[in-house]
Amino acid sequence: MDLASYLADEKLSQTIRLFLNLAISIAGSIILYKIMPKFKDVFMRADLKGTDLSKKEKVQIPEAYGVICGAFFLIITFIFIPLRFYETLAFNKELSHHQFIEYLAALLSIACMIFLGFADDVLDLKWRDKLLLPTVASLPLLMVYFANINSTTIIVPYPLRPWLGYALNLGFLYYIYMGMLAVFCTNAINIYAGVNGIEAGQSLVIACSVLISNIIEFNGPFRDNHIFSMYLIIPFIACSFPLFIYNKYPSRVFVGDTFCYFAGMTFAVVGILGHFSKFLLLFFIPQIFNFLLSVPQLFKFIPCPRHRMPKYNPVTDLLEPSVVQFYDKDLSKLSKLIFKLFRMLKFIKVTEKIDEKNKKLVCYESSNFTIINFYLTIVGPTREGILTKQLLILQVVCCFIAFMIRYQLSKLFY
């Protein structure tokens, strides 16, 4: 067979594989949608439940539903393994070990993260462990990257080339960056939470953006990477969509940390093994902003309450920024500086509690340092369902901006 017809064949079989992937994903999605309500009692009996804090009646609904979603993702992707290599099974065509190992390592890391997320939901792990777990779970991935790809060279943007040259080999630092990417993606989704539907919703928007970028790059030079990403992101969308339907306002289930970790790890995996981790991060603009806003509370410069989600006002049925109170004397010099800066930039709304008698400052009451509270300080008290919708529209707009940066602005830099 000449090369041209072989290539045509390869394209055809890639298309067939994608269709097989799509078909089992859709089938899985429908079954998942149907069986999800059946698990409600099982979860409640196992004490996997949480109170919806932003409702008049404080009802309890099942929590950690992400674990069903994760299980279905694994079922779909496992069934896909023999389908992915159907030519090897059917026609004795040589197996691509390279691709096989990448796919298995990807699934191993994601499966680990689902397990660790579920452990977190059941055992309520400490913040420190939450940082450590994704690092460990990403090790198989990094090892495969090391064995198969091991490209740690990045192209330097135009303005920096006089100093750094055209390309820069980051070596070991690149592995640290990739490990941190996994930690970031998982936690960033988990802390951008607290209103019905936002966890599953943001993940769906990001996943769809990844899929769109894969389709755009489909005929480009890195076709294989993008097809690899599609093999994982299509089943992910298929499993998250039914979950979103049950999780959106008014929530019938909570996704739990299981889902947040599962989603974050899936993104990290496709970003790393698909070689578009920097582009991937552009889809995380709201999450990056939320993370930067959260830094003072995450690293304990400012006290961080257990929940930072918006406060529900039962009289008006609206959500308001939640607050944290602290004394001026309890802040270190650095904390005071950070507090001043955030206050000046209007990221937080602060009221000063003054003692009526001696007119002295008693304590500060500041809105919590999250993007949702920041948003609420701008637009004012909002109904929960509307707030989720607006935040998801913001996510879509940010992803659109990401595409503009990638395909227009980056021409100036590369």
Ligand code: UD1
């Ligand atoms: C993260 C956030 C926390 C936020 C919480 C809510 C940080 C450091 N942590 O904590 O500030 O309050 O998520 O998701 O930023 N819940 C609702 N409505 C929702 C979603 C959740 O009432 O739409 C409540 C339920 O009681 C549920 C609980 O939040 O049981 C789940 O919180 P959990 O995921 O355990 O909180 P963390 O991820 O630790």
Ligand code: MG
């Ligand atoms: Mg959570």
